[in-house]
Amino acid sequence: MQDQILQALRQNDAGQAVQLAQAWTRDEPGKAEAHRWLALALQQQGQAEAAMEALQQALQLAPDDAQLHLQHAGLLLALRQFDGADEALLRTTGLDPNAFPAYLMQAHLAVGRNDFDEAQRLSTLASRLEPDHPELLTIDGMVALRRGDADRALALLSAASQALPDDTRVLYALGFAYLGKDMLAFAEQAFRRVLALNPKMSSLHGMVVQLALRQGNVEAAAEAMQQALQQPELDVPPMRRLAGELALRSGQPLQALEHLLPLLQSLQGERQVLQLLLMSWQRLGREDEARARLDEALESNDQLHDLWLARLAVEDVGSAGAVAVVERWMAAMPGHLPALEARMRLHDMAGEHEQGEAIAERITTLEPGRVSGESRRVEGLLQRDPAAAVERVQALIAQAPEGHRADLRTWLGEIQDRTGQPEEALRTWMALQTDQASQRLPLPPQAKAPPSWPEMASIDEATRDSGSAPIFLWGAPGSGVERVATGLAAASPVLRSDRYTANPPDDAFQNYNTLQDLASGVLSPERLVERWREHLPARGLESDTVIDWLLWWDNALLWALRPQLPQGRLLLVLRDPRDMLLDWIAYGAAAPLAMTSMAEASQWLVRSLTQIAALHEEDLYPHVLLRIDEIGNDAHAMADLLGRVFGRPMPPAAQLGAPRLPAGHWRRYRDVMGAAFAQLTPVAVRLGYPEE
Known part of the structure; x- marks a missing residue:
């Protein structure tokens, strides 16, 4: 669907692009990518306000998506400067090939619709007119960023930011260039500057919160979260989940529950929400409440793997309560391999090795070659018939695709080692090393020791004061x-x-x-x-x-x-x-x-x-x-x-x-x-x- 929409946009058939994107959003209303492309199509059609509405929907569904934030910046540019600009800009450059501003606007629009080749072409054309213009650095930096070249993007956008220190588009893109290099403090500073210049870009609050958290600055994250939740459009499940995580990090599990419990029904299968809830209940000592809440959620949907795992996590490992939960899980999801694997482990913990091995055989019947079942079957054979264990692994190697055999051959050597066959284990491992040698680096060269070494320099005061270590x-x-x-x-x-x-x-x-x-x-x-x-x-x-x-x-x-x-x-x-x-x-x-x-x-x-x-x-x-x-x-x-x-x-x-x-x-x-x-x-x- 994405390719069809892009083709329509390149052919300037905005109506067809909008129809395709609208159909996509109807089929998959919870997919941010569909709303993103609808915004692109609507922007191309000249419906800037409608495009903003579609893009805000995408941002609510995926508030951490860097590409959506960059598109948001481009759409704000369109709203601020022109409407239906494509045709006007084409007419302008047709009449005046030296119209530098028109090339810039066309290039920005091309970036906004992900047509990076066209943006680069227009930037090259514009550079012949004004080669040192900072706007060209901005366009080339955005193109480099979208293409994944973080080093080039950072260099270009840093230079553009020096020339255009208050341009939110540049700061926006620069923030994501810093993110691409894992320079979190610089990214946070750039995004805070964008918010100061344009408070309407409220969706950036969540990004600032996350960046502060990733740096361990809980106080700054809490301040940013408080500001974010005051924006009605940001009081959405992803932000509430983040607020719950922040409350936990701040040592406030009760406040975390207030944020997270409403999400249990709407986001039952979301692993991160479940993990945060489990941590909150554990810190408060509310295991009974955890059981009741999770059982209530399972009554309405007992086909969610992560929900069952969360329920199992409340019970002590290997306890009768854990066995009861896994039995319920198996009854609700017959043939679900993770449930069978959990039951297999519980059998082994209880010393019920025959039952554990029987479950392992059931697992490998459902999915031949599955690691959990095969390794458990081999463990059983090691206790009864070591030679059969070796033969079992050799059979697995013979049946496995070529790309999966290396790990199995390493395992074969381990089994031979455990069965008291060091010569066979060594032969197995060396054969694997020899087979892989052509795909690996040669051993690094080594130099002979010299008669003497250069003097060790002293550490001067400036170096000592700098903290260089x-x-x-x-x-x-x-x-x-x-x-x-x-x-x-x-x-x-x-x-x-x-x-x-x-x-x-x-x-x-x-x-x-x-x-x-x-x-x-x-x-x-x-x-x-x-x-x-x-x-x-x-x-x-x-x-x-x-x-x-x-x-x-x-x-x-x-x-x-x-x-x-x-x-x-x-x-x-x-x-x-x-x-x-x-x-x-x-x-x-x-x-x-x-x-x-x-x-x-x-x-x-x-x-x-x-x-x-x-x-x-x-x-x-x-x-x-x-x-x-x-x-x-x-x-x-x-x-x-x-x-x-x-x-x-x-x-x-x-x-x-x-x-x-x-x-x-x-x-x-x-x-x-x-x-x-x-x-x-x-x-x-x-x-x-x-x-x-």
């Missing part, structure tokens, strides 16, 4: 550094994991040629640090106080860090090197590094960890060796460890990841990995681990 996080494959990063992400807004994404920073820490460039003089130590700093604003950082999770590490980087960044610190994650190698083979690494053979991997790991040992023994740079051997999958233990390192309490992450092989598990593989372990043992001892 960069931290570089790294751990070799198998160290579990990704668990540390997860723990830090739960506690620190300055952790950056973007080196592991599709859009990493383009600096020397990301480049395999850096060691060679430093050695040859192509890259100076000063330039290495300068270039790193230059990329920090685009990573959403206002200073070099950052926890930068590196893709690789080599001591040769100290040629730059010792003289140029003495205030920095390294956070190096460690486990017993022999456990690290085994973990790397079994599970791969956070950095997708290729492993073509065990010998190559072990030799590379020896060289890498030997550098860490030398750095520690010679105290080459401020650092912490973060040993996480005993942490495992315990998020609270990780938070405690990080709290001791940073000297302040750290909140635990929701979870650190799937369980891995425990500390010391390498000893079970002595016979099949003896040569590799013999290479690693000397550096393990240097790092403080036992020889045996």
Whole structure:
């Protein structure tokens, strides 16, 4: 439907576009996108007031949609400056090809109807007449923003805002450009400025509330929410839900219930409302009220998955009350797999393993290959017939689509490990590593230690006063550094994991040629640090106080860090090197590094960890060796460890990841990995681990 409407708009057939959009809104009245396109069509037809009404309906349905807010800005422009402008502007440029204002207006309209190619074309035409006009920066910035190029959008719109400081369209778009870079404080400032200049744009209040909340500024969020709810058009369910969340964060669960309870009937299946209600009842100790309210909601609609989950959450885990709720759930929704999975877990909690396995078989009958049922069936086989458990997983691999086999092959190795077959497990894991090697990065190069290092610079008073405190996080494959990063992400807004994404920073820490460039003089130590700093604003950082999770590490980087960044610190994650190698083979690494053979991997790991040992023994740079051997999958233990390192309490992450092989598990593989372990043992001892 969207494509048909866009085609009609491009052909200037506004009537057809309106008819299509109206039909869409009748078919799907609760879909914001339908009302959005109706507003576009009505605006094209010249019905600006009707377009505003349609757009307000879309904003009520999706108050957090950035595209709707940008469209709203464009429609306000249309209401303020012209009516039915398309034909007049076409006539103007037809008569006078040098009519610069007409090109600008056409370009703004093209942005408003999502015709970005046309907007860019018109901007290019206009730039031939007045290449330095700030309005062109605005148009190009809006186009870049809509196309997802946040860096270019931010640069263009920042320049436009300097030239047009009170233009609400520019500030509006600039706010969303800041959001695209996760620069929340700047986005909030931009949106508050828009509201100050144009109080009629009341739908922005909700955005300001959310931005304040995301920054942890509950007081500012409460003030903005109070202003928002005074606007009749904003007293709608999404804003009431947000008000309930804010009340909870402010420690006012009773006030939260006042906002949220009216939403239980209208938004029964909305997970966030249910979660907020559960938290409110729990903090007030009103479990009986929670049961009664949720049961009442289930009487009117017993086919909502999340409503049943909320009702189950009120009962103690594994209790008779939980069993009763799940039995009701299964009766109301026969064959609903999550209900069956809940019953399976309750059977196992009660020690009713045969019944649990029977439910698992029922699950896999309904959906062959479903992880919950298959893993439970394999667990049952492990207790009775380990060989059959292995065969079951092998059969699943054979039946699975090619794209799903890698995880199953990893699991097969785990099952072989648990059945006391380390040689078979190792063969399974190494075969997977070899198969995936061509799709992964080569192992990073490693430099030899120099005869001497450059002097460590002193930290001057200006640096000390600035609070500059960069931290570089790294751990070799198998160290579990990704668990540390997860723990830090739960506690620190300055952790950056973007080196592991599709859009990493383009600096020397990301480049395999850096060691060679430093050695040859192509890259100076000063330039290495300068270039790193230059990329920090685009990573959403206002200073070099950052926890930068590196893709690789080599001591040769100290040629730059010792003289140029003495205030920095390294956070190096460690486990017993022999456990690290085994973990790397079994599970791969956070950095997708290729492993073509065990010998190559072990030799590379020896060289890498030997550098860490030398750095520690010679105290080459401020650092912490973060040993996480005993942490495992315990998020609270990780938070405690990080709290001791940073000297302040750290909140635990929701979870650190799937369980891995425990500390010391390498000893079970002595016979099949003896040569590799013999290479690693000397550096393990240097790092403080036992020889045996």
